[in-house]
Amino acid sequence: MAKISLTERSIFFRIYAGLLLVCVSVAFFAYLLVDTINQERIQSYRETVSSGVFYLVSQGIAHQTTESARSYWLNDASSLFGEKFSVVPMDSVALKGREVRRLNAEQAVVRYNPHTKESTIYQRITGEDNLLTVTIDQVSERQVRAMTIFLLDDLSYYPTMDAKRQRLEFLSKKFSHPIRIRPIQSLDLDPDQIARLRRDEPVLLFQDGDSVKNSTISVVVASELDSAAIVIGPVGLFNWFPLNLLISVVLISMLLISLGVYGLIFPLERRLQLLQAGVDRVAKGDLNTKVQVVGHDDVAKLSSTFNAMTAHIKRLIESQRELTRAVSHELRTPVARIRFAVDMLADEDDYDSRQVQKNFIDEDIESLNELIDEILTYAKLEEGSPRLDWEMVGLADLVRQIERETNAMGKDIRVQVNVPNAKAVAMADRKYLHRVVQNLAGNAMRYADSTILISAGIKKGVAFVSVEDDGHGIPEADREKVFIPFARLDDSRTRASGGYGLGLSIVSRIAFWFNATMKVDESPTLHGARFIMEWPVKQVGVVVAADELTQAKSDQVIMGKTKDGE
Template sequence: MALSSITERSIFFRIYAGLLLVCFLVAFFGYFLMQAINQQRLQSYRESIATVAFYLGTASYDRRSVEEKESWLMAIGREFGSEIHVVPMDGLELKGRELKRLKEGKSVVRYDEISHHSMVYHAIDNDGSVLSAELDRINERQIHAVMGFLLDELQYYPSLAGKQARLAHLSQKFGYSMALLPLSTLGLDKEQFDRLNTGKAVLSFDNENQRPHLSVMMASTIPNEVLVVTVPLFNFFSLDVIISIVLTCLLLVSFGVYALIFPLERRLQLLQMGVNKVAEGKLDTMVQVAGYDDIARLSSTFNAMTRHIKRLIESQRELTRAVSHELRTPVARIRFAVDMLADDDDYESRQVQKQYIDDDIASLNELIDEILTYAKLEEGSPKMDWEMVCLKELLEQIERETNALGKPIAIKIKPPAQKVVAMADRRYLHRVVQNLAGNALRYAKSTIIISAGVKKGMAFVTVEDDGHGIPEADREKVFIPFARLDDSRTRASGGYGLGLSIVSRIAFWFSGNMSVDESPSLHGARFTMEWPVKQVGVVIVADELTGAKSEKKLIGTDE
């Protein structure tokens, strides 16, 4: 479950895991590609060796008379250590590639992976038949027989120059070095010299060069001239093949990396396009949010930021218009009162006008304070002094302060137990409950109820009254700055329409929410604020504060 969550939410984990998987798959592919290429190269090597031997063999067979051919096949079979047959080409189930090779004068080798035996076929010129033999691994007897075929081929060229020309032609035809070399240039030891004198083939391996090869030497019919055939040995790890495999693997890794990175690059480009549009002033721009990974969270944050910026700008415009409207009335009254002071000589009347001016100035100060508070909460995250607040003590404080106003309204509280606490900024939380209680006092007929508690990890405070309530269609509007649902009621009760907006913003910075509905017991309005009992990122700090308070209590008890 945890691994699935990491895979789903971390795009970089998916990229790293994808790269690892790509490297594994490419290595797996490279290994089998190397095996396949080497098998194909080994098959080509077998067929090239067989082509030289059976080309010379069929040439020797063609030169025999009809009576000699059967005995020749038996003799050569003994030399090879395997029976050699002449079979009709039509009787063989040849593939297209094999038929093409036979028509081109090349041998066909069918290798059996289980028995490690090879069936070799080579077409006989102008006969419609093929020379076939079942061979095991190449041994010295077969090499000796092939050298015998070559010597038999050279006897039809009497002069040394003719023999050299024929060998040069065969070397060019098959790609193997064949030449007659003076005995003195070969640097043979006594044992090798004796083998040459007895008509046996001498094998010499050379591993010093980059490409190891086998030199086969056999005495020719010309004195002191030795027939030397150089055959390159098969190298499973050819440099060309390794370079080709490495380049192919790198290309595949590049494609795999591109396939992993391209979606990320595309999503970042879309995010960049969204940023550019917002920079141009198009605040309605939203980028697509796909999945739950880092880029999705970044896109979601960008969308939230764009909405917040748009809301701030709209709020600023509304606030500017509303403030200008709200300031105009008290300023007009002050101006009117000042004019009355200038024209009125009666002392008592002047005092009354002066009192009106003082009231309007106090009203302006109150409005300015409300505006500053709302702007502070709206412009960004305010500094919160988080602590564990006892909800019972808070409600009792609000009850005392509200009763002190002397209004003929019954204040009832439903506090939780003493040990029920919630993480909050006490000053802002007090402001919320105080504003809600003051709002309820203005509209209640006889009773308001204040309650608080904790339920399923969420703390709440509720203030309800027995007033007329708020129509369901207008409940969202009460949190809009300077909004008044019933202008006559609001004017009569006072206020500027910012109190509930401030409460709503405080709830937002508490990571909570504010709601209004109908009171089930009093049938008026019920305002409820909910927020998490513990704030993300400050849990440890809160625990430390709680622990520190407990230690202080213990110390006080000891004293």
């Protein structure tokens, strides 16, 4: 499973593995290609080399006028060649179209058996529907000597030297290599070779090849002239890896590897082009742009991050617009009151009246300061991930601290607490967690009739804080709206109770960065509103960012709130 995950997620691993697979596949293909081509080449080489020799044998048979002479000639030829020659009817052999064409053109057909490593050779006898056939397992010096005898026997039917030269020129086409009469002195033979030539023995001349020219072999046979010899060849030996074949295979392999690499890179290039197109659309102001997320690799993560980023930017812009409208609305009231108080102050001569107006101005200025602090806090939480100092926070100490601070407000509201066990600790940023409970408690104090209840604890690895009141509660249809900045479910009641509608919005953003969930329902004991925040006891890592699921849910909720607020 880990290997599958690595394959899915690492695009470079896939490219490297794919490139290795392409190279191995191309190498295997190149091996098969070279082997297939060489099989065709060696087959063509066998037939080319055999055609001239067996043409001479077939001509020798054709020269025999009687059956007894033919039988005697075949037996003699078999003895010289070392393998038995036979003559069979052409229709007794199952021949392919290519083989029939070769036989009709007086060319040999070779059938090689890779299991027995034997070659069966067929040659059509001139002017007959009969085939000369023989089976050999390897070519030896005996067959070479027999070839020279067959050649001399064929030349014996041409009495003059000019006729012999013309015959040799004709046979050169059958052998596919030159056969000519040359002076012995021009052959650069050593004394032993010259002596063997004088004894009518064939002499083999081997010439080693270089990087351009293949190795060759030539056969020298004594002629009727003492000063001249018949030279057959040079005959090129079969080269398994000629330069043109290697160049062709290398070029084909490079083409296949290029196509394979293109096939590996093209999907990545296409996805990056789509991502670039999305970036261009966002740069033009289209924040509704989303790119397709395919797979689980780095590009998919980049696409997913891009989509989340554009959604976040869009949400921030909408939030800033809403915040700007709300702030401008909230600032008008204290500013108007200050302006009114200043006008009154200018018209008052009485010292006590002027002090009263001055106190009103101070209260409004303090109100403005509180509003600015709330706005700055909310903006800080909204603009990005705040720096959280994670530590293990004791929930019991936190609840007691909130109880003292709430009672210090001096309101005629009874504060009850359910103090958890002293061992109840959870990972959190103490400052922001304190702000959450403080805001919830302050909100409950504004709407409670007589009592609020503050609770905290841990259940199955999940920490929670809860604040309840005995007020009128919140209708179920409006419970999501309470987290919208400056939202007022009951404008007159809210203004009477104070507040700016940012407290619960701040709580919502802190909950987001805590990977927490916020829930609003009815208090089962006090029957008013109950706010509950739940978050993991242990966060992942020192600095924890919300996971994708929490991010998506939070964005959906916030977008829903914005639409409802509009």
